[in-house]
Amino acid sequence: MPDLAASLVEPTGGFPIQNMMMRYNLFAPRLYNWCKSLGFNPGKIMPSRAFCSDESQGYPIIMIAKHFGTFPFNHGVVGGIVATDRHGPHAAHGQDMLIIQASHVGYDPETETFGTYRRAQTTRAECSPNCGKVHQVLAWYQNEYDFAGHNILLHKEDGRKIVIVDNQLLREDRSDGLLLHLEKLVSTDDRGRLMPLRMLSTAKIHTPAQTLVDRMGESAFNGITPQIIGANLLADMFHFRRNIPQMEEGVHHLEHNLIRYMPQIVTSAAPTLTAAQINTQIEFDRTFRTIVKEHAYKGKKVLFIAGLNVDISPQPGQLFPLTKFVPWAAYVQDSDGYYYTLEQQELVETLLQQSTENPEQIDMEMAIETMASAAEVKFKL
Numbered sequence: 001m002p003d004l005a006a007s008l009v010e011p012t013g014g015f016p017i018q019n020m021m022m023r024y025n026l027f028a029p030r031l032y033n034w035c036k037s038l039g040f041n042p043g044k045i046m047p048s049r050a051f052c053s054d055e056s057q058g059y060p061i062i063m064i065a066k067h068f069g070t071f072p073f074n075h076g077v078v079g080g081i082v083a084t085d086r087h088g089p090h091a092a093h094g095q096d097m098l099i100i101q102a103s104h105v106g107y108d109p110e111t112e113t114f115g116t117y118r119r120a121q122t123t124r125a126e127c128s129p130n131c132g133k134v135h136q137v138l139a140w141y142q143n144e145y146d147f148a149g150h151n152i153l154l155h156k157e158d159g160r161k162i163v164i165v166d167n168q169l170l171r172e173d174r175s176d177g178l179l180l181h182l183e184k185l186v187s188t189d190d191r192g193r194l195m196p197l198r199m200l201s202t203a204k205i206h207t208p209a210q211t212l213v214d215r216m217g218e219s220a221f222n223g224i225t226p227q228i229i230g231a232n233l234l235a236d237m238f239h240f241r242r243n244i245p246q247m248e249e250g251v252h253h254l255e256h257n258l259i260r261y262m263p264q265i266v267t268s269a270a271p272t273l274t275a276a277q278i279n280t281q282i283e284f285d286r287t288f289r290t291i292v293k294e295h296a297y298k299g300k301k302v303l304f305i306a307g308l309n310v311d312i313s314p315q316p317g318q319l320f321p322l323t324k325f326v327p328w329a330a331y332v333q334d335s336d337g338y339y340y341t342l343e344q345q346e347l348v349e350t351l352l353q354q355s356t357e358n359p360e361q362i363d364m365e366m367a368i369e370t371m372a373s374a375a376e377v378k379f380k381l
């Protein structure tokens with residue numbers, strides 16, 4: 001298998017991954033031992049997870065259960081959104097509180113690409129998007145971006161550089177769509193008004209803005225036929241507008257989180273990776289405050305850690321993905337109300353200082369055997 005770290009492309013957004021990630025079989029005991037070092041009482045810790053519903057998240061959940069000796073409380077909804085209205089029930093189910101948030105992204109070691117994952121249970125064990133929810137949310141934005149990239153054309157006419165822009169892209173009063181920062185693309189008069197040189201049936205011809213010429217270079221305008229701007233339509237040249245129904249922590253929460261960052265996401269080398277990272281960052285920032293304010297957590301020890309689950313497709317002979325956790329940030333609260341946060345570097349260092357040995361981890365097979373051989377309980381009806 002190729003070295004994952006070596007094949008990573010640093011995304012344009014999000015957070016560093018290289019030298020930050022750890023496999024779940026090492027992360028889970030380190031997290032458990034960190035909890036103990038914070039004074040968490042073994043056997044009295046209630047872990048919870050805010051993970052996507054994807055079955056690829058099962059292995060991390062099993063590792064949490066094994067090391068903490070209990071199945072983790074479900075604290076999340078699809079896409080890795082924290083269900084903050086479940087803080088109360090979570091607090092009631094244990095003495096010391098652990099919350100793990102992770103957005104996730106697939107990784108296929110064969111093609112060395114992010115955003116895809118092999119589904120062994122499908123008829124031909126084919127690959128599909130991962131995170132599927134992130135992929136679904138991104139699709140509309142990527143389509144709009146592709147359209148814009150193909151409908152802004154650079155050329156020369158009568159020896160003058162020109163830029164041809166689709167009529168819809170020129171309209172700024174749309175409620176939905178990709179909206180250009182036109183001043184970065186076309187020349188305007190001194191009051192900022194557009195000055196088309198000529199009208200076409202579905203587009204207008206403009207003089208390019210000097211910043212566009214500087215960025216693209218002279219040769220970009222010298223094609224025999226008009227050349228699309230394509231991937232040279234950069235994140236600072238546009239933004240998106242879309243009416244997304246308002247529903248806190250509902251099906252559109254992920255899209256609300258991401259829309260502001262979509263130019264950065266759709267232009268990144270690995271959009272689903274960048275989107276998952278940004279979602280983790282937003283969810284940590286949003287959730288941290290809800291924990292601070294949550295009455296049910298008052299007087300309790302709380303550890304909230306957020307990061308990214310990278311699901312490496314199972315190889316032949318493997319039942320589970322080789323999931324790696326990339327820590328982003330953590331919030332630590334003591335029972336006297338004192339709290340602090342750890343940024344990525346100090347969080348990784350803190351975890352790396354912990355032992356990977358956990359003599360208190362449970363033997364899952366034995367636990368299941370104990371249940372199978374337990375005396376029958378008859379219900380009194």
Ligand SMILES: [Zn+2]
Pocket residue numbers: 052053054078079080104130131132133134
């Ligand atoms: Zn997912």
